[in-house]
Amino acid sequence: MTTTALSSGLEDYLECIYNNLESNGSVKAIEISKELNVSRASVTDALHRLAEKEYINYQRYGSIDITPKGVEKAKEVTGKHHVLTQFFEKVLNLSEAEASENACRIEHVITNEAFKRLKVFTSNYKKRKND
Numbered sequence: 001m002t003t004t005a006l007s008s009g010l011e012d013y014l015e016c017i018y019n020n021l022e023s024n025g026s027v028k029a030i031e032i033s034k035e036l037n038v039s040r041a042s043v044t045d046a047l048h049r050l051a052e053k054e055y056i057n058y059q060r061y062g063s064i065d066i067t068p069k070g071v072e073k074a075k076e077v078t079g080k081h082h083v084l085t086q087f088f089e090k091v092l093n094l095s096e097a098e099a100s101e102n103a104c105r106i107e108h109v110i111t112n113e114a115f116k117r118l119k120v121f122t123s124n125y126k127k128r129k130n131d
Helices: 008-024 029-036 040-052 068-091 096-106 112-130
Strands: 056-058 064-066
Touching: 008 029, 008 040, 008 064, 008 068, 029 040, 040 056, 064 068, 068 096, 068 112
Parallel strands: none
Antiparallel strands: 056 064
């Protein structure tokens, strides 16, 4: 049986795949390489590891498809990224670029409890600010 835990790096690959599939309907290894600024060899290795863990379906030189398990994990990661970005932009008044950079770093290490509380705080903060 394969382990399904993902490193922060693999989460970044999965997030990239998911976002590209959502916006473009497809994604190629070369696009991932350019977007994440990594070598094609690194992308190929990551794709194989994601496939082994059943987050994607991938055959060398073939299409990259995300599995239902992959979609669930990608939505979790992108959701954290969005909430953290909103917190950094709206509450801390950071630029969009700096907010996104910090969100990308923190989304992989924040505990579930801390994230839940940050999400509630950010939601309440936006409501109070709009009143």
